[in-house]
Amino acid sequence: MFYSKVLETTLIFSIFVLSVYPLSGLTGLFSLGQGAFIAIGAYTAAIGTLQYKLPPAISIMLAICIGIIGGVIVGVPTLKLRRDYFLLITFGFSEMVRALLLWMAQLTGGAMGIAGIPYAAGLPLIAISAIVIFFFIANINKSAFRRNCIAIRDDELATQAIGINVYWHKIKVFILSASISAYGGALYAFNMMFIEPNLFDWLESAKLIIIIFVGGMNSLLGVFLMSVIYYTFGEVFRFASVWRDLILGVLVIVVLIFRPQGLFGTIKTVFPTIRFPFLQKN
Amino acid sequence: MELLKLESVSKSFGGVQAVHEVSLIQNKDEITAIIGPNGAGKTTVFNLISGIYQQDAGKIFFRGMDISELAPHRRCALGISRTFQNIRLFNNMTVLENVKVSYANHLTYNFFDEVFRTGKVKKEERELEERAFEYLKLLYLDVYASSYPGNLPYGIQRRLELARALLPEPNLLLLDEPAAGLNPSEIRELMEMILNLQHTKKLSIIIVEHHMELVMNICSRIHVLDFGKKIAEGTPKEVIENEKVLQAYLGDLGEVC
Numbered sequence: 282m283f284y285s286k287v288l289e290t291t292l293i294f295s296i297f298v299l300s301v302y303p304l305s306g307l308t309g310l311f312s313l314g315q316g317a318f319i320a321i322g323a324y325t326a327a328i329g330t331l332q333y334k335l336p337p338a339i340s341i342m343l344a345i346c347i348g349i350i351g352g353v354i355v356g357v358p359t360l361k362l363r364r365d366y367f368l369l370i371t372f373g374f375s376e377m378v379r380a381l382l383l384w385m386a387q388l389t390g391g392a393m394g395i396a397g398i399p400y401a402a403g404l405p406l407i408a409i410s411a412i413v414i415f416f417f418i419a420n421i422n423k424s425a426f427r428r429n430c431i432a433i434r435d436d437e438l439a440t441q442a443i444g445i446n447v448y449w450h451k452i453k454v455f456i457l458s459a460s461i462s463a464y465g466g467a468l469y470a471f472n473m474m475f476i477e478p479n480l481f482d483w484l485e486s487a488k489l490i491i492i493i494f495v496g497g498m499n500s501l502l503g504v505f506l507m508s509v510i511y512y513t514f515g516e517v518f519r520f521a522s523v524w525r526d527l528i529l530g531v532l533v534i535v536v537l538i539f540r541p542q543g544l545f546g547t548i549k550t551v552f553p554t555i556r557f558p559f560l561q562k563n
Numbered sequence: 564m565e566l567l568k569l570e571s572v573s574k575s576f577g578g579v580q581a582v583h584e585v586s587l588i589q590n591k592d593e594i595t596a597i598i599g600p601n602g603a604g605k606t607t608v609f610n611l612i613s614g615i616y617q618q619d620a621g622k623i624f625f626r627g628m629d630i631s632e633l634a635p636h637r638r639c640a641l642g643i644s645r646t647f648q649n650i651r652l653f654n655n656m657t658v659l660e661n662v663k664v665s666y667a668n669h670l671t672y673n674f675f676d677e678v679f680r681t682g683k684v685k686k687e688e689r690e691l692e693e694r695a696f697e698y699l700k701l702l703y704l705d706v707y708a709s710s711y712p713g714n715l716p717y718g719i720q721r722r723l724e725l726a727r728a729l730l731p732e733p734n735l736l737l738l739d740e741p742a743a744g745l746n747p748s749e750i751r752e753l754m755e756m757i758l759n760l761q762h763t764k765k766l767s768i769i770i771v772e773h774h775m776e777l778v779m780n781i782c783s784r785i786h787v788l789d790f791g792k793k794i795a796e797g798t799p800k801e802v803i804e805n806e807k808v809l810q811a812y813l814g815d816l817g818e819v820c
Contacts, residue, residue, distance in 0.1 A: 420680040424672070424688055428664040432653050439651035442613055443665035444639030444731055453674065499655060 300461030309434030314371030316481035322466025337401035348463020394477025497543025572621030599788035644733035
């Protein structure tokens with residue numbers, strides 16, 4: 282029972298990590314507002330089921346739609362800005378959503394949160410979701426989508442010059458990310474049966490980015506493995522309380538010093554051994 | 564036939580007039596050069612043509628169409644490709660991916676095809692891979708296909724940038740100092756390659772370059788800029804004999820004597 286609960290939590294958080302992967306891992310955009318999209322998804326699902334008596338499946342779809350709308354509202358005006366401003370604005374957005382959740386108490390329960398959400402997301406649904414999302418992202422990771430993302434991360438100017446609409450591609454990535462986050466949030470609500478505004482603050486968003494960095498930015502499998510390891514470890518060693526975060530902190534520092542490409546990063550340093558035929562002629 | 568036309572284009576940065584009322588015409592199937600002393604505004608002209616900067620005044624026409632207001636990616640889609648003076652490759656991608664990425668405009672699959680990895684994606688990606696290899700072979704880069712550009716010698720990085728610019732099949736190619744940092748034998752190879760490309764791909768090429776041997780040997784016409792103004796235009800021979808050009812490069816000879 283305990284282990285199945287650990288697995289459920291781990292997989293839900295892995296969905297969050299997967300949602301951030303195209304945005305922070307591939308495109309190099311750091312959003313501290315991802316927690317807000319998770320909260321939007323969770324609250325939409327909870328309110329839809331409890332107050333409007335919608336079936337959980339419909340609530341989940343509604344959560345994704347609201348997540349996408351949120352992504353458009355935040356993404357369209359901010360993604361033309363420089364990355365550092367984007368980070369600050371998403372941070373502001375995260376705090377704004379939290380304040381709204383506290384303030385709209387008759388709808389959201391304020392600081393008390395929402396309790397008594399029906400249990401609709403068990404291990405099978407969560408596991409299938411995580412696997413399907415993993416494969417979807419693995420698929421887009423094999424085509425132009427990935428190439429455009431990495432190009433934008435490496436050099437925006439050159440990316441424009443080779444004919445890619447940088448702004449539009451960033452919007453696509455951000456909306457994809459927001460919708461998966463919202464979906465994960467809805468699963469979270471239906472699994473934990475209780476949500477409150479402080480569960481998804483900017484620190485949670487930052488943690489998702491850190492996991493991507495430690496796992497290896499370019500490697501989807503590496504990121505997924507890292508998130509599974511981190512959250513399983515986190516749940517199993519819950520008794521260690523503060524020491525958990527201390528160990529994570531040390532791990533982050535060690536990894537960034539000795540393996541800057543991430544624990545499971547894919548960057549290889551291959552020096553070609555074959556001579557260049559063009560120079561040999563001379 | 565006229566391919567590109569600049570009509571008294573100007574651009575200033577703060578108080579510095581980087582480009583002042585420059586007009587030029589580029590025909591189909593010709594190689595021309597823009598030369599001038601350092602800071603003459605050559606690269607700025609390239610940035611204006613490729614849309615990285617927006618001009619303050621004047622108009623730019625490409626294939627008879629006014630492109631003055633278009634974003635860089637739209638201009639690339641119309642057929643303007645460029646390389647950069649300071650190499651700008653994508654260091655987190657392999658050489659092969661660096662080339663593939665520039666074909667984005669020609670791919671017809673959409674996001675949902677990508678998510679479900681439909682047959683369309685597989686087919687187009689396979690074709691793209693073949694195409695990319697073709698271009699890598701053309702520029703003798705195929706042996707490096709799976710290495711990362713950051714680890715490669717300078718000359719090879721330059722050629723990779725060229726391959727990336729060529730893959731989308733441009734009509735107009737802008738080369739910003741392609742010979743910078745190359746040794747004499749590499750420069751000779753580069754000249755052959757440019758002529759060869761121009762011939763086989765029916766390209767129109769504009770080169771910004773300081774290396775005079777290259778410019779004099781392969782360009783049919785030369786535009787000379789000095790302090791953002793165009794001071795001369797003509798065949799290499801005419802330009803060499805032009806007094807204003809000599810003055811721009813060597814200073815006022817009267818003062819020296």
